[in-house]
Amino acid sequence: MAEETMNDFQDEIERSFRKVKEGDILEGTVIDISETEITLDLKYYTQGVIKVSDMSDDPKFSIHRDVKIGDEISATVISTDDGNGNILLSKKEANQLIAWDKIKEIADTDAYVDVKVSEAVKSGCVAFLEGIRGFIPASKLDLQFVEEDKLPEYVGKVLKVKVITADKDANKLVLSAREYLKEQADARRAEMISNIEVGLVTEGVVESLQNYGAFVNLGNGMTGLVHISQICNQRIAHPSSVLKVGQKVKVKVIAIKDGKLSLSMKALEEIAATEITEEKIEFESDGDATTSLGDLLKKAGF
Known part of the structure; x- marks a missing residue:
């Protein structure tokens, strides 16, 4: 025990006489x-001082x-004498x-990290990562x-963001939340698709x-x-000859592959239209069930 105490004491003596120069990182x-x-x-012959502006x-x-009394802080030496005999530091x-x-x-590890958005600026938002100001573009x-x-x-x-640009020399840090959100959306979509079966007849809106x-x-x-x-039994040169964006259509799921849905309108051309009510799901003449995709997913817990 005495030996350990002497070793600690010797260490403090050596630290108190070490040479400190500008640019060194000291802990206090x-x-x-x-x-x-x-x-x-x-643990030096003089104390260290950090101005609030350098924190x-x-x-x-x-x-x-x-900041609290007893906190351990690492800071860089700006000057070995602040004019009062103290070492001037910058955290x-x-x-x-x-x-x-x-x-x-x-x-390098492509990891996601949590950041809190601190302010909105032109074309995006600002968040700090490890104390460094990062920019999140409006598109991200x-x-x-x-x-x-x-x-x-x-x-x-x-x-939850990913680092997409980290340039220390230019002091440029760009972050993105889009990748994580897309992963979550893709996973949710894949799970929803797993609850859809080939043969489902439902309604949708022409998007493009x-x-x-x-x-x-x-x-x-x-x-x-x-x-x-x-789209239909007749040959057409372009979908716009039959459809327009925003048009509501009835479709049948004819294939599901790699998380993608293949639909058909032609398969329903000879099937008599049926009305869907909240009380009853009617079955069409060829046995296909017509239902709302929302109702189907609600039953699956989405």
């Missing part, structure tokens, strides 16, 4: 907090809320050196582009027309393709 214990600065015990880049930082600079290393690791805040007047609604929200067919929105974030050969 907070021993005093004032309105303008924080004082650290560096953080975060505009919401509060010296009394975010902000140390934060940046350490933070950029952590951010690079996050970017959600699955769809977020209009300028909607940006303030994201302030205060915690988002392409040379090869029409995409029909079935609701609940689900879209299927009616190939041009499945």
Whole structure:
């Protein structure tokens, strides 16, 4: 026990006589907090001082809320003498050196991290990651582009983001929440599709027309393709000769492959139209059930 105490004492002596130079990162214990600065015990012959302006880049930082006596803080030496015999330090600079290393690791591992949106700015929002100011473009805040007047609604929200640009030299950090949201939406869509069976007859709205067919929105974030050969019995040059965007159509699910729905309108041409009521699901002449996709998914727990 005595030997351990002597070793500790020897270590403190060596630390107190070590040479400190500008740019070094030192660790100290907070021993005093004032309105303008924080004082650290560096286990050195003199103390360390960090001005409030050198603590953080975060505009919401509060010296009394975010710092406590006894906290261990790493900071960079700005000057070996602040004019009063103390070592002048900057936690902000140390934060940046350490933070950029952590951010690079996050970017390299393609990991998701939680950030809290602190403010809305032109064309996006700001969030801090490891104390570094990051920008989330309006196109990366959600699955769809977020209009300028909607940006303030994201302030205060915690988002799961991925680092898409980390340039330490340019002090540029760009984040994106879209990738995580898309993964979640794709997983939910795949689960919903697993509850749909070939043969289902339902209604949807024509979302877009392409040379090869029409995409029909079935609701609940689900879209299927009616190939041009499945639109009607007659040969047509383009889907626009029969359909228009926004038109409500009845379709039959004829195939499900790789999470994609193949639909047909032609398969229903000879089937008599039936009315769907909340009380009863009628069956058509060929035995196909006509139901709302929303009702089907509601039964499946969505």
